[in-house]
Amino acid sequence: MVHELALALALIQLALFALCWGLIALLMPQERRPALLFLALCASDALTAWLHVGQEGALGPVAPWIMTLGLASATLVCCGADAFVHRRLRQARFWFGVCAVGVAAMWLPLPAGADQVVRLAVYQGAFLLLLVGPLIWLRAGILAEFGRYGWLPLLPFALMSLPVAAFLVQITLQPEVVPARFEVDPVRGARSLIPFAIVSGIFHITWLGMMLGRQVVAARQAARIDTLTGTLRRGAFEAELEHGIAAAARLGHPLTLAFVDVDHFKRINDLGGHAAGDQVLRRLGAVIGATLRNTDRCGRWGGEEFVLLLPG
Template identity: 35%
Template sequence: MPSFSATEVAFLMVACQQAVLGFGWLAGAALLPDSRRAALHWALYAALSAVSLVLFVASVKPGIEPVRALANLCIVLSLVVLQRGVWAFFGCARPWRWHLLVMLATGAATAFGLDPAHGAWRVAIISGALSALCLSVGWDMQREARARMELRWGAVLAVPLLLGGLVFGLRAARAVISPGTIVAEVTADSSLNVSAAFAYLVIALVFQLTLVALVVTRGVVELRRSSRFDALTGLLNRRAAQQALEDEVQRSRRLGEPFSLLMIDADHFKAINDGQGHAAGDRALQHLGTLLAAQMRDIDRVGRWGGEEFVVLLPGATLPQAQEVAERLRERCQALPPRWLDDVLPLTLSVGVAQWAGPADDLPALLARADAALYRAKQAGRNRIESEPPGGAPRVSVVR
């Protein structure tokens, strides 16, 4: 029965850890359809890491340099697959040029290093490639996490990879500075190698946990988004629009600034659904949502209130200013109707406009005035703008 040194046992423990994590990512690929491609990449990354470590242990005995060469190729390929998985997770389409260059350099260094006299150069080039890959993956993770998931702590995700890149970089530097000792140190049964193996075990586990954290965080972000945004149009849903209105009421009471509200309804929308089908109706709503959002300022808020009805919050806008915005929206919608297959869908807007009346006003009354104005616009023939009653006129809710 073969006996293993402490160094070999330590590396085999890391290989077992990576193998288990690889099976975990395979299970994740089955359970997480949105992250399936990334999970499959990460499962392959873990499997290649485990294989490389087993091959490394098998190559400790002298005279079997080809096995060590294969181990080198596997560990570099594992990080290539890891980075491709990170790109797949964030939906980045990147060319293979960078990875092909790394693999060609690794293959050349491996073939050159089959001669024991060139072992130090093999260690230097491959360790340099591993360092560059670690740093590149770490940079991609923190950048994409900040940009796409708005994670302020995205830099934390890169810490394990930065540590790995530092370790591999130091190893490459030592191979250049002390070529006579680096190869012997790599294969020696020493406390340094045992400590390095356990350090790698911890770093690899922490890094795998950061990948898990990425998946969980994206799920939380998507859940939070789905609770605030309408799935069809991408606008605020009714709950989020209501909250935005309540927040604006509190702000206006505190600062004494005006704001206005548009209540918008797509005219004859039922005819589109009945005549062209619900898919055409969905396309019309998506088009309208895009059109409304494109015409707004950064501080404005647009929400889908329900069905074909939308609300627009205009902070700081007086009633005449809100009327101008409403007219612009109406004209824009009429000039740019949505298309469905080969047909142009007739889509116009009726809009009710109301302004916040001051601290004595409240949100239900404001919504009722905007809704009443919208009702008058539809009663007057649609495709028009109506405003709340002038000052002094009764302000009551209209039940339709």
């Protein structure tokens, strides 16, 4: 009964997360690749939990399958995180290469003189590399985008790497503990799902938060920035103008407001079409943006008209 309850709770949790990732893949096309990878992760973890608990603690008969699924889950985690941070899979060769080494250690015949300890050590080493890799290669990108909050989705990698590293050290120094890992223990399967559920919950919640946070930032940016020219929208510029006037009055500094428009813009549209006019506005926005100081602001006032706020 305890095993069935633990398995049911784990599967319900994974099903809820799978539903979230499916909705993100459907509603956020720009995040579809990592969402689908995390959706596949839920399926892999569900199968792992079912195998683990279904054996009632006797892991020996299904150990290669459980460890293979564990490596598959770790690889999906790395690929999904990589796709989210870099918008593409930059380290795919490393993730799949490490996974292949670990899977080969579980299924291929061992060299003469090698025993089960070698097989398990190679597997644990591959698993540890898949957990440490994101901390090395994804840290800079996610911290650059999310600041200190970028540590949150990296936390599950750090949490899981600690027991894996500890067990790797243990089987290296005390290889006699390996057989005990596969002995029958009626409550091991249920107990093992507790840390699994905690770490899995932290992982999915934090990465869901990162995806939603990215959408919030993008929405705020879209509300402020004119998509064609890259300059501030009129409402956002007016807010900057109020702050600029107040600061200039308080500090006694000069403030310049300049209006710029494109001469004969209607003729450009008549001769080249609106696509040519859009290209002119896009290029002018880029030139202005590259010319202004960090303290200056540029907004699109309307049509081909721009306005500049130049403090000091």
